[in-house]
Amino acid sequence: MPGPLRTRITQLLGIDHPILGGGLMWLSDAQYVAALVNAGCMGFVTPRSYAGEADFCDALERCAELTQGKPFGVNLTLSHRPEANAAVPRWMEAALAHGVRIFETAGHAPAELIRALHRSNAIVVHKASNLRHALSAERAGADAIALVGMEEGGHPGANELPTMLLGALALGRFSVPVVLGGGIGRGRQLAAVLAQGLDGVLIGSRFLVCEEISAHARYKEHLLTCDEHATVRLLQSLGSTWRVLHNETARQVQALEQAGARNHAAFGDLLAGTTTRDRCYAQGDWQHGMASLGPSIAFAQRIEPLQVIVNELVAEAVQAITALPALVAMDSMDSMEKQ
Ligand SMILES: Cc1cc2nc3c(=O)[nH]c(=O)nc-3n(C[C@H](O)[C@H](O)[C@H](O)COP(=O)(O)O)c2cc1C
Numbered sequence: 001m002p003g004p005l006r007t008r009i010t011q012l013l014g015i016d017h018p019i020l021g022g023g024l025m026w027l028s029d030a031q032y033v034a035a036l037v038n039a040g041c042m043g044f045v046t047p048r049s050y051a052g053e054a055d056f057c058d059a060l061e062r063c064a065e066l067t068q069g070k071p072f073g074v075n076l077t078l079s080h081r082p083e084a085n086a087a088v089p090r091w092m093e094a095a096l097a098h099g100v101r102i103f104e105t106a107g108h109a110p111a112e113l114i115r116a117l118h119r120s121n122a123i124v125v126h127k128a129s130n131l132r133h134a135l136s137a138e139r140a141g142a143d144a145i146a147l148v149g150m151e152e153g154g155h156p157g158a159n160e161l162p163t164m165l166l167g168a169l170a171l172g173r174f175s176v177p178v179v180l181g182g183g184i185g186r187g188r189q190l191a192a193v194l195a196q197g198l199d200g201v202l203i204g205s206r207f208l209v210c211e212e213i214s215a216h217a218r219y220k221e222h223l224l225t226c227d228e229h230a231t232v233r234l235l236q237s238l239g240s241t242w243r244v245l246h247n248e249t250a251r252q253v254q255a256l257e258q259a260g261a262r263n264h265a266a267f268g269d270l271l272a273g274t275t276t277r278d279r280c281y282a283q284g285d286w287q288h289g290m291a292s293l294g295p296s297i298a299f300a301q302r303i304e305p306l307q308v309i310v311n312e313l314v315a316e317a318v319q320a321i322t323a324l325p326a327l328v329a330m331d332s333m334d335s336m337e338k339q
Pocket residue numbers: 021022023024025027046075077105106127148151152153154155181182183184202203204205206291292293294295296
């Protein structure tokens with residue numbers, strides 16, 4: 001059943017609500033992505049989270065079962081290190097072979113990947129933190145753009161601009177639908193994005209406390225105590241900005257960076273994603289691992305089903321939008337037009 005907010009992104013992706021759940025390393029598994037889809041949103045399985053192609057394919061099959069055939073997406077994030085992208089064509093082929101037709105692309109130099117996906121009749125939502133990169137992705141054929149501001153959890157690139165400003169700068173510059181991400185966690189923000197003339201939102205951090213995210217309950221309980229100052233942006237000096245939970249690992253990384261460390265090797269194992277997976281997410285030991293997180297975690301109050309969070313976002317957005325006309329004094333509009 002389509003929801004009350006219908007935009008070009010709900011139409012393009014065939015979803016009920018103009019809400020996308022961005023791919024989450026280690027966490028966008030079948031259970032979470034299916035929860036997004038079943039709540040009327042779109043989600044993306046992250047192949048990099050799996051030990052190998054067979055495990056990734058198992059996740060795709062499980063997700064198809066859980067969504068009972070409703071379309072879901074796959075995230076293809078391109079690294080700036082070519083050797084880290086060797087498996088991307090195989091992940092793309094595996095996803096296509098499993099019937100996936102919606103992709104979130106992100107990262108370095110995506111034009112060739114976008115064109116390859118198009119040749120296979122896929123729909124591409126390209127995520128970018130910079131208008132210039134987003135415009136070139138549109139030229140390469142992206143069907144929609146997700147613009148993410150410096151508030152986003154994870155890797156916002158070198159961008160220093162906040163989400164709201166990026167959204168306003170995007171107006172009139174794209175012919176494809178544009179959604180905004182980074183710092184979004186309330187329905188009133190969704191309403192503001194739609195009022196800006198854009199097509200929806202992309203969310204990561206706010207959804208981390210939903211029941212369907214596989215992280216340990218101790219981690220989620222810690223997230224409930226976080227306010228908007230609980231995250232920190234690190235590694236700007238290496239050109240690979242990363243917004244994470246301000247925990248013990250982040251403090252050690254910050255100290256090394258401030259002391260002049262300028263390449264990944266200088267941080268030893270501190271940046272290892274497997275530490276985040278094994279200690280933070282699997283054991284709930286939230287002090288250890290670089291745990292991608294943005295300040296919108298401050299909006300999380302409870303661990304609850306994703307559907308409840310989505311319903312609340314949509315209801316609040318509708319309430320905000322329906323209250324707006326009362327703010328417009330029509331008699332004054334008439335006199336402005338006559339002037
Ligand atoms: C835990 C976590 C892991 C993420 N992993 C990825 C990833 O692997 N690929 C990607 O394109 N984006 C990744 N992101 C970014 C999200 O897809 C999304 O763009 C971001 O969370 C939106 O901003 P928000 O966190 O302020 O809602 C990650 C974000 C978080 C919080």
